[in-house]
Amino acid sequence: MKYLDEFGDAELAKRLLDDIAASTTSRWALMEVCGGQTHTIIRNGIDQLLPDSIELIHGPGCPVCVTPLETIDRALAIAARPDVIFCSFGDMIRVPGSTDDLFRIKSRGGDIRIVYSPLDAVRIAQQNPDKQVVFFGVGFETTAPANAMTVKLAKQQGITNFSLLVSHVLVPPAIRAIMDSPTRRVQGFLAAGHVCTVMGLSEYEPLVEEYQVPIVATGFEPLDVLEGIRRVVLQLEAGQAQLDNAYPRAVQPQGNPVAQQVVGEVFETCDRQWRGIGMIPQSGWRLNAHYADYDAEKRFEVLDITTMESPLCRSGEVLQGLIKPNQCAAFGKECTPRTPLGAPMVSSEGACAAYYQFRRLEVSV
Numbered sequence: 239m240k241y242l243d244e245f246g247d248a249e250l251a252k253r254l255l256d257d258i259a260a261s262t263t264s265r266w267a268l269m270e271v272c273g274g275q276t277h278t279i280i281r282n283g284i285d286q287l288l289p290d291s292i293e294l295i296h297g298p299g300c301p302v303c304v305t306p307l308e309t310i311d312r313a314l315a316i317a318a319r320p321d322v323i324f325c326s327f328g329d330m331i332r333v334p335g336s337t338d339d340l341f342r343i344k345s346r347g348g349d350i351r352i353v354y355s356p357l358d359a360v361r362i363a364q365q366n367p368d369k370q371v372v373f374f375g376v377g378f379e380t381t382a383p384a385n386a387m388t389v390k391l392a393k394q395q396g397i398t399n400f401s402l403l404v405s406h407v408l409v410p411p412a413i414r415a416i417m418d419s420p421t422r423r424v425q426g427f428l429a430a431g432h433v434c435t436v437m438g439l440s441e442y443e444p445l446v447e448e449y450q451v452p453i454v455a456t457g458f459e460p461l462d463v464l465e466g467i468r469r470v471v472l473q474l475e476a477g478q479a480q481l482d483n484a485y486p487r488a489v490q491p492q493g494n495p496v497a498q499q500v501v502g503e504v505f506e507t508c509d510r511q512w513r514g515i516g517m518i519p520q521s522g523w524r525l526n527a528h529y530a531d532y533d534a535e536k537r538f539e540v541l542d543i544t545t546m547e548s549p550l551c552r553s554g555e556v557l558q559g560l561i562k563p564n565q566c567a568a569f570g571k572e573c574t575p576r577t578p579l580g581a582p583m584v585s586s587e588g589a590c591a592a593y594y595q596f597r598r599l600e601v602s603v
């Protein structure tokens with residue numbers, strides 16, 4: 239298929255791999271930030287084709303995985319109410335909360351609807367004026383513009399039975415947290431290309447400067463990932479730390495100003511809990527005071543929630559790149575996509591799901 243096959247060309251991939259191998263003289267640990275990149279790497283065996291001296295550490299860039307347990311439990315509490323139609327993208331449906339998930343609530347009669355756009359939820363709100371309609375707004379900078387636009391539209395049209403349960407997280411503060419961690423091993427980053435498409439590159443310049451770490455905006459097809467790795471390795475071998483763009487067909491240095499404008503109009507920066515990782519200062523977006531009436535957490539008073547994470551789940555270590563998924567004792571045993579103990583086993587961007595899909599027959603290390 240045009241635009242896909244050309245970025246999976248085996249001959250070009252071999253040339254890039256040869257170039258990486260010829261350039262590598264030391265051991266390097268690189269982190270791919272985004273779970274979509276993790277899936278490309280594991281599905282295509284890219285980590286196994288690289289020189290042994292290059293380690294790919296899987297980062298926390300799976301929004302479903304890092305949505306805090308408190309927020310999942312709040313979603314479940316709201317979704318179970320008889321007066322609510324709860325709308326979500328499909329990837330949140332099986333994410334385990336403390337004792338339940340949206341799928342089970344739906345099986346017990348909860349009105350939970352999988353939608354393909356937050357605007358679908360606004361339309362459902364218009365069609366059901368006697369119900370409260372909530373959209374679960376989860377994601378990195380990539381999904382925020384559409385969610386912001388939806389709330390703005392609802393306010394403009396005077397739709398009062400719609401609200402947003404917001405759990406937006408931001409990539410640059412996560413990179414900062416990883417670099418500040420005493421256990422950090424990462425020497426270079428493949429930044430998430432789609433996030434850069436929205437936000438541009440300038441947010442990464444202070445990180446490159448402060449930590450002297452190469453950051454390369456990278457796409458998601460096999461050749462994109464290999465080119466990102468090649469550029470990071472070349473910088474590391476040359477003793478350089480620069481911001482680079484290996485995804486110019488999508489990423490402009492300034493990003494998408496229209497998307498940034500609507501996000502800035504509707505959201506404000508806040509501290510945010512990351513599931514399995516903990517609090518990262520100024521790492522999230524929430525609705526600002528002008529749109530506070532559309533905040534589902536406030537509308538349904540679900541802030542007082544007690545959570546309980548599975549004691550077996552080591553997703554925090556997976557998300558920080560401290561262990562690989564198949565080093566978790568529950569991997570493929572107590573925890574499978576049908577019986578997930580943690581979000582990384584559910585999400586299409588989760589590292590545990592990627593290993594389960596493509597590596598579960600391998601002996602863990």
Ligand code: SF4
Pocket residue numbers: 550551552553554556563566567568569570573574578579580581582583590
């Ligand atoms: S394999 Fe399952 S239990 Fe282990 S870290 Fe991943 S999600 Fe958690």
